[in-house]
Every structure is written in C-alpha cells, then in structure tokens.
Amino acid sequence: MSTQPPTGGRLPFGVRLAAAMDAHGPLCVGIDPHAALLDAWGLPDTPAGLRDFSLRVVEALAGRVAAVKPQSAFFERHGSAGIAVLEEVLAALRRAGTLAILDVKRGDIGSTMAGYAQAYLADDAPLAADAITVSPYLGYGSLRPALQAAAATGRGVFVLALTSNPEGAAVQHARTASGRAVAAEVVAGAAASNAAARAAGELGSVGLVVGATVGDAVRELDLDLLAAGGPLLAPGVGAQGAGAPELQAVFGPARAHVLASSSRGVLGAGPDPVQLRRAAARAAAEAAAALRA
Numbered sequence: 001m002s003t004q005p006p007t008g009g010r011l012p013f014g015v016r017l018a019a020a021m022d023a024h025g026p027l028c029v030g031i032d033p034h035a036a037l038l039d040a041w042g043l044p045d046t047p048a049g050l051r052d053f054s055l056r057v058v059e060a061l062a063g064r065v066a067a068v069k070p071q072s073a074f075f076e077r078h079g080s081a082g083i084a085v086l087e088e089v090l091a092a093l094r095r096a097g098t099l100a101i102l103d104v105k106r107g108d109i110g111s112t113m114a115g116y117a118q119a120y121l122a123d124d125a126p127l128a129a130d131a132i133t134v135s136p137y138l139g140y141g142s143l144r145p146a147l148q149a150a151a152a153t154g155r156g157v158f159v160l161a162l163t164s165n166p167e168g169a170a171v172q173h174a175r176t177a178s179g180r181a182v183a184a185e186v187v188a189g190a191a192a193s194n195a196a197a198r199a200a201g202e203l204g205s206v207g208l209v210v211g212a213t214v215g216d217a218v219r220e221l222d223l224d225l226l227a228a229g230g231p232l233l234a235p236g237v238g239a240q241g242a243g244a245p246e247l248q249a250v251f252g253p254a255r256a257h258v259l260a261s262s263s264r265g266v267l268g269a270g271p272d273p274v275q276l277r278r279a280a281a282r283a284a285a286e287a288a289a290a291l292r293a
C-alpha cells in the first residue's frame with residue numbers, strides 16, 4: 001500500500017475500522033436481501049421491496065455497528081433498478097458515517113481490475129464503498145489496481161483467503177511450488193501490502209476473509225494471520241453455524257483483528273427495528289466476548 005496521505009480527507013480504512021470496532025464491538029452486519037427474507041418481512045421480491053428492506057436495515061443499525069456489508073448479488077439480481085438501490089444504500093451509509101464493506105468478490109486481470117477499482121474505490125464513484133471484497137485467485141498481483149486505488153483514497157479491500165464454503169479448501173489448501181498453501185501465499189501478500197501500516201503501529205487497510213467455519217485450517221496451513229497486519233473479516237457466524245467457540249478456536253492469537261460478520265442471523269430478527277437492534281447488539285456482545293477476552 002502507498003504511504004502517501006489518502007485523498008478525500010479520510011483516515012486510512014484500517015484506522016477507521018479499528019476505531020469503529022472499539023466503539024461498537026467487532027461485528028459487521030450483512031445486508032443480504034434474499035427473496036425468502038423479503039417474504040418473511042412482508043415485502044415483495046421487487047426493487048421496491050429490496051429498497052424498503054435495505055433502507056430499514058440501515059435506519060435500524062447505522063451508527064450502532066462497526067460496519068455494514070451489502071451483498072451485491074442480491075441487488076444485481078434486480079438488474080439496473082437493483083444497482084440503483086445499492087447506490088442509495090451506500091449513500092445512506094455514507095451519510096450516517098457507518099463503514100460500508102461492499103461484498104462483490106471481484107477478481108480479474110490487472111487492466112480490468114482497474115475498472116472495478118474505479119467502480120468501487122474512487123471518490124466520485126456512484127458505488128463507492130469504504131472497502132470491497134476481492135478474489136486473489138487470478139494471482140495476488142492482479143489485485144494491484146484495487147490495492148493502489150484503496151490506498152490512494154483511504155479505502156480498503158478484504159482479500160479472500162480461507163472462505164467459509166466447504167468447496168474452497170480444494171483451491172485454498174492446495175500447495176504451491178514453494179510448498180506453502182495457496183492461502184498462505186495470500187496471507188503473505190496481505191502482510192507485504194500492510195507493511196507500512198504495521199510499522200506505524202496501525203491496523204492495515206488490506207484485510208483478509210477467513211470464514212469462522214474453517215475449523216483447524218489456519219493452524220494446519222500455518223497461516224500467520226496476526227502478521228498479515230490487517231482486519232480479518234469472519235463470515236459464517238450465525239446462519240452458517242459458527243459462534244463464539246469457533247471464533248476463538250479459528251483465530252487464536254489474531255482474534256483482536258477479527259470483524260465477525262453475520263447476515264441472516266441478524267436480519268431474521270426483522271422487520272421490527274427494535275428486534276433488529278437487539279439481535280445485532282446480542283451478536284456484537286457475543287463476538288466481543290469471544291474475541292476481546
């Protein structure tokens with residue numbers, strides 16, 4: 001990452017996220033408007049239903065959780081009208097001062113990655129978020145345009161390292177020519193990207209995604225998650241079955257860097273905003289007890 005001061009008057013993403021986790025607890029709530037959730041909330045599976053659902057989540061939780069993570073897929077499935085809703089949701093989070101991590105899992109050859117970087121990490125982009133999820137499986141170096149754009153604007157990226165789905169292991173646990181696991185190469189890439197922030201004693205802006213459901217993989221693959229120096233986004237909490245014991249066991253000495261992430265586990269408590277807030281507060285307290293002990 002660049003050591004130039006970011007544009008837009010923002011502190012680096014890692015610094016802003018560390019402050020938000022201290023203020024609100026280490027929880028990110030995902031906005032994943034599945035058709036079934038829209039139905040459970042009494043809303044139609046249309047762009048209007050999507051808008052109502054998403055803005056109600058923002059209204060209930062903005063200013064109360066460390067970060068909110070809209071899942072782009074559930075907006076994209078409604079076409080251009082869905083993307084327009086996503087723009088509105090990101091703008092609402094920006095206005096509320098709540099960090100937005102846009103889950104788009106982008107990854108492409110460098111020149112195309114530059115296009116994605118402009119789409120999500122430029123100051124004037126309609127879909128600008130504070131951070132995005134990216135896939136390093138076209139090679140960590142292919143992420144360079146996103147890493148540079150993030151550093152230049154005080155934004156961040158979360159690089160998929162060990163994903164929460166069982167199919168991920170076939171790729172992520174495989175050994176490279178160096179003998180290290182593919183996931184270990186990704187962790188090493190993030191550590192190099194975060195070197196300057198680490199030297200400054202700050203949380204880096206290049207995070208990793210490590211599912212809370214990955215069991216013993218971090219230890220077995222010898223991943224030094226603490227040395228990576230960035231935040232560790234841990235999906236899999238709640239609906240996918242992980243809770244406090246899994247967070248503690250998976251992250252061990254790196255647990256102070258973890259941002260636990262739950263979508264359906266919190267959203268299922270809606271649409272009543274009081275119940276949504278209660279579910280988020282409960283999940284944040286559980287994550288804090290597991291990770292900050």
Ligand SMILES: O=C(O)c1cc(=O)[nH]c(=O)n1[C@@H]1O[C@H](COP(=O)(O)O)[C@@H](O)[C@H]1O
Binds near residue numbers: 163236237
């Ligand atoms: O990048 C992610 O957030 C992510 C990575 C991963 O390994 N596993 C994973 O579940 N996710 C996302 O986290 C969310 C999980 O939603 P729930 O299972 O409802 O909490 C979805 O939007 C997933 O796409």
